[in-house]
Amino acid sequence: MSHDGQQKSSSLTLVLMVASAAIGGTLQYGYNLAITNAPTTFIQTFINETFAARWAVQLEDFQVTLVWTVIVSIFSLGGLGGAIIAGPMSIRFGRKKCLLLSNIFLLSGALLALASRAAGSVEMIVLSRVLIGINAGIGMNVQPMYFGESAPKHLRGAVSLSSAVFTAFGVVLGQVVGLREILGSESRWQYLLASNAIPGLIQLLTLPWFPESPRYLLIDRGDKEACVDALRRLRGREVPSSELAEILQERAETAGARPSRPWELFRDRSVRWQLISVMVVSSAMQLCGNDSIYFYASYVFKEAGISNEQIQYVTIGTGTCEFTACIMCNLLIERKGRRFMLMGGFVLMTVWALVFTVALSFEHLISWMPYLSMACVFTYILSFGMGPPGVTGVLPTEIFTQTARPAAYMIAGSMMWLNLFIVGMIFPFLVSEMRQYCFVPFGTVCLLSALYVGLVLPETKGKSLSAITDEFHKLNFRHEEGPCGGRSRYRAGEASASTAL
Template sequence: MKGEQQKKGNSRTLAMMVACTAIGGTLQYGYNLAIMNAPTVYIQAFVNETFRERWGVELNVYEVTLIWTFIVSIFSLGGLVGALIAGPMSIRFGRKKTMLLSNIFLMSSAILGLTSRAAKSFEMILISRVLVGINAGISMNVQPMYFGESAPKHLRGAVSLSSAIFTAFGVVLGQVVGLREILGSEPCWHYLLASNALPGIFQLLTLPWFPESPRYLLIDRGDKEACFAALRRLRGCEVSPSEIEEMMQEQAESEGMRPRQPWELLRDRNVRWQVISVALISSAMQLCGNDSIYSFAYYVFQEAGIAPEAIQYITIGTGTCEFTACIISNLLIERQGRRVLLMGGYALMAGWAVVFTVALCFEHMVEWMPFLSMTCVFTYILSFGMGPAGVTGVLPTEIFNQTSRPAAYMIAGSLMWLNLFIVGMVFPFIVSGLGNFCFVPFCAVCFCTALYIGFFLPETKGKTLSDIAREFDQLNFGKQHQQNSSIQAQYKLGEVQHATAL
């Protein structure tokens, strides 16, 4: 009975650590995507008013749309910077401390957003979006790494996927807070821009009480006692011998190796297909167009024929769909595996994009077609949440070792944010230019990604890093090299078991 209570208590510790990290972490990504939709009209009017007062210039609709698009999309450039500095910061300061330090950018952003209206400066909003983007970029890279390195193998996927759940929850929260009845009104939009400081404050008050990543402590710092102490807090008084053996094996394989840089991974044939997989799937996560729907929901639903006054309430449904799907995915990931959820998610998205295109083409001929269009947007987001939203962030943790993991996240994060910026900049013009066929490019991305996953990505569920590496070696070198690697791995395993016994 006592052992059961102790196990339950330690499971609670892990769950609390996940919540405290994510509320001030990936929640910010979803939240800051969503809050920019509600004050669209008011900030556009503010920009136009600023130009009129300063230079006596009245901007036309195209110019206002361009500036507004840049305000929304510059968040992605900040995220790109955050992704690039996340790797070095996580190596130098550790995963937990990096998460805490990233709040410096968040608080600076909140202050600029809050005071931009009084200063009559839309440039302060731009800078604010860059800074909060840096915060989100760091969190999107370091948080999955922190979770993946802290969770036991049988919960690794579910714990890592919680990053996506909190991202989706951030979207819903941002959509609710952005309602006209709360902070999405003309007098309150600057408070809405500063409201992201509250989750950051919560993280600063709670996260210091939890341990650092056990793998970071053992492999990067070489502190075995601190590693085992962290494991005991997160697992129980007695740590599983198999988990210790796996960590010691990874430490032995990484011994004498310094943390690698992104360009070193790009040149290394040993991880060629790992890098290709992470790069393609991370890029597809944004090129599929899902996250742009949140920032530009007004344009999407307007094209679908929805009344403007109803759009703000309908957009809450989009975030709720992804949030629900991520929870379901969290329950399925350790049963169905990563590959099935990823491939199935992209295949379903491609199918719904086709239906959405057909619905847009016939919306003026059939009375109920706008409702089918709206349904397609919801199911598109639902399919995204079932796989790509969460599993994408899990992959670098599971297919790269400790010395390569930060660099892999830098590559994945940089591509994710760069593609989000590109799609964010062109999305309104895709909607206006392609009209009924605006989702055709996204359909092509989803279809090609599903094919790649089906043919080339191995399953990682329940496997050790060495097992996964051997499967990738079939792509990197062929079967002969795999046989040689298997012999070497068995020899190393024997050494590790001997060291563990000592």
């Protein structure tokens, strides 16, 4: 085979590997965010009927809303559990096998959801959401690691950002499948909740054919032959000597060092601001309220004055906006940089939250205000997709070493899922109680996040890990003075971070 033919074949292998991993990975997160919105009314009716049949109790509206909120938000607690176990699983089993094993939780949850209606059990739906959340939590953490460690350096940002693209695609897919004409009707909602098994089955059938992360094979397992074979499949028959040398150098620098544990990162001064940055950005991802819009789109658009008949079609536009924005972010991030895209997204979201508040305040006085409210939701989501989801996913890969990366992703994922649970629980009550001011808290979070990124987070585009570490060093040891302070004392702690990603 010619050199060009080898390159095309290896590029196709990388593309197909990304698609296979993402279909059963981050796509599941977006898909399961979206599918709960369409059957809201039907499942609430099922909750009422179940309580009436089992305990002869007629629930009040706020009680039904509370049970429904638990069903929706418990997905986040499952995701938190998945994020916690993702690090140890990815170290023990490898990135690829970890993704495959997570489908055990997915298929078990889908089976429970499918049987819940016939069994007349709300508890089965709750347990199903927990198990599916565990699957999504593992995928959201392990998939970016797998991509970042498998892609060539010049494609690492774009490949890692494909995680956000597939998340947005999952949202759109879930919204389309959730239409009343497909699976979002009263008679088919249990099939809708179980339909997430299909992407999982696709991954189980396809991902075993692709290689494990080359960096994991050599650095974590010490298997140079398997690493070379994986690189050959992903890069072509001729393995780039510079890339192999880089991985060997990182292995030498981390020789004898076991993978860091989360609590060790909290005690390690040399990564203090890296860890704070990851925690702030991951928390802001959910505290900005964007993903909760997918959980409770009916509440948001009803408040914006959209008729019940039109809401299901309008919600598809929200997912389409984020999907389009994520693709644009993928194209622009290597030109504009991570910091610019992240800060720009939060600034724009602050502006649209303010405009949305004004529009809701005057919707009963001006006839066209409901349309402005709806436009604000779309632009808010569009602004979100332009930066936060893509950059947040790739950030731990770029600022942490191989040994610290699983723990960093575990912490980042835990913050994301915990905050998603908090916002998911309070969101419907926030909308009903604060009404036109419901987006003021989210706008405040966006403003504070933009300020943090602008003042603290360094640009990582095109920089080696050692260069990024040097910039964080100025924050981590800024109070050290004198020629013997700071740098010389902690140089040994930074040695393992001196190789480029």
